[in-house]
Amino acid sequence: MRDINPIPRLSFFSAMGIIGLLAVHVGFAKTFILPECKATTTHRR
Amino acid sequence: MQGNYHAPAVISLHGSLAVSWVALFLVQSLLISRRSTRAHRVLGIVSLLMAVGVAVTMFPAGMYQVGRDVAAGMGETGVSALVGVVTSAVMFLGLVIAGIICRRRPAVHKRLMLLALIVLLWPAWFRFRHYFPGVPRPDIWFAVVLADSLIVISWIWDKWANGRIHPVLLYGGLLIILEHIFEVIAFDSIYWRNVAAWMYQAFQ
Numbered sequence: 001m002r003d004i005n006p007i008p009r010l011s012f013f014s015a016m017g018i019i020g021l022l023a024v025h026v027g028f029a030k031t032f033i034l035p036e037c038k039a040t041t042t043h044r045r
Numbered sequence: 046m047q048g049n050y051h052a053p054a055v056i057s058l059h060g061s062l063a064v065s066w067v068a069l070f071l072v073q074s075l076l077i078s079r080r081s082t083r084a085h086r087v088l089g090i091v092s093l094l095m096a097v098g099v100a101v102t103m104f105p106a107g108m109y110q111v112g113r114d115v116a117a118g119m120g121e122t123g124v125s126a127l128v129g130v131v132t133s134a135v136m137f138l139g140l141v142i143a144g145i146i147c148r149r150r151p152a153v154h155k156r157l158m159l160l161a162l163i164v165l166l167w168p169a170w171f172r173f174r175h176y177f178p179g180v181p182r183p184d185i186w187f188a189v190v191l192a193d194s195l196i197v198i199s200w201i202w203d204k205w206a207n208g209r210i211h212p213v214l215l216y217g218g219l220l221i222i223l224e225h226i227f228e229v230i231a232f233d234s235i236y237w238r239n240v241a242a243w244m245y246q247a248f249q
Contacts, residue, residue, distance in 0.1 A: 011078045012202045013155060016195065017071025020166050024064050027169030 053109055059102035063165060066095045070162050077155075093145055099165070100138040103130050108248055125233045125241045127248075132224065137164045140217070156213045159199060164221060167192035184232070189225045196222060 069092050076085040107130030114123030144157035170192040174183035196218035203210045231237050 011074055012199075012206065013074035013159060014071060014078065016159060016162060016199070017067065017074055019195070020067040020162055020169075021064075021071060023166050023169040024067055027172035028060070 053105075055102055055105045056109060059099065059106040062095055062098045062102060066092065066099055066165065067162065069095065070158065073158075074155075089145070089148065093141065096138060096141040096161070100134040103134040104248055107131070108245075111245060121238050121242070122233050124245050125237055127244050128237060128241045129228055129232070131244060132228070133164060133167070136221065136224065137161055140164060152211060153213050156199075156203075156211055157217065160196075160214070160217045160221060163192070163195045163199075163218075166195070167225070184229050189222070189229060193218075193222045193225060 069088060073085055073088055073092065076082075076088065107127050110130070111124050111127050114126065117123070140157050140161035144154050144161060147153040147157060167188055171183065171188040173191065174180060174187050177183075180186050196214075199214055200210045200218065203214050
């Protein structure tokens with residue numbers, strides 16, 4: 001039977017990819033907006 | 046975008062490759078959901094080359110980071126960060142290569158790639174501490190709890206969608222979580238510093 005809905009639902013893996021892209025952009029945006037944050041890149045404690 | 050960001054070219058290259066790999070993960074999953082397996086295979090080769098590039102550029106990027114933090118007065122703690130860079134590179138590339146080896150077993154392949162994505166993303170999650178400077182122990186809350194929450198979400202999805210948690214996702218995810226917890230506990234200990242110092246000398 002012909003698929004009447006050629007656009008598949010968003011798979012879990014695609015959703016994870018979108019979350020990943022958002023995380024990368026939001027996480028690293030701060031590096032560009034507030035360069036002083038770079039000084040604490042490795043500060044864990 | 047505001048700010049006056051300055052960094053060596055290798056940092057920009059590393060960041061570009063890492064973001065591209067995440068974008069490629071999304072494209073690859075969309076291609077498979079549309080059953081475009083031929084394009085998926087071709088892009089898979091690109092993905093592998095990119096993953097190698099991400100892992101290889103982690104070393105000079107890590108060395109730059111150490112040099113900068115030592116210059117900022119962080120001392121041996123600054124050098125200690127190098128161990129986490131190396132373990133991340135090894136885990137990420139190991140998972141991608143394992144995924145490529147298991148490419149004819151889709152259930153295993155896609156879960157290994159998912160774990161590789163989660164490993165690659167933890168620096169991004171860790172940077173969320175800049176938005177929430179009041180949160181204590183960001184190394185626990187952002188680099189482990191938030192970053193590895195994707196593993197737990199993946200377990201829930203697998204159980205819900207497939208009736209069981211696939212062993213690759215279960216045990217691979219557990220190993221990643223345990224490694225991250227170990228890093229939090231052991232970070233900057235005397236043994237950790239010795240390993241970091243050895244790596245720092247070896248990479249120079």
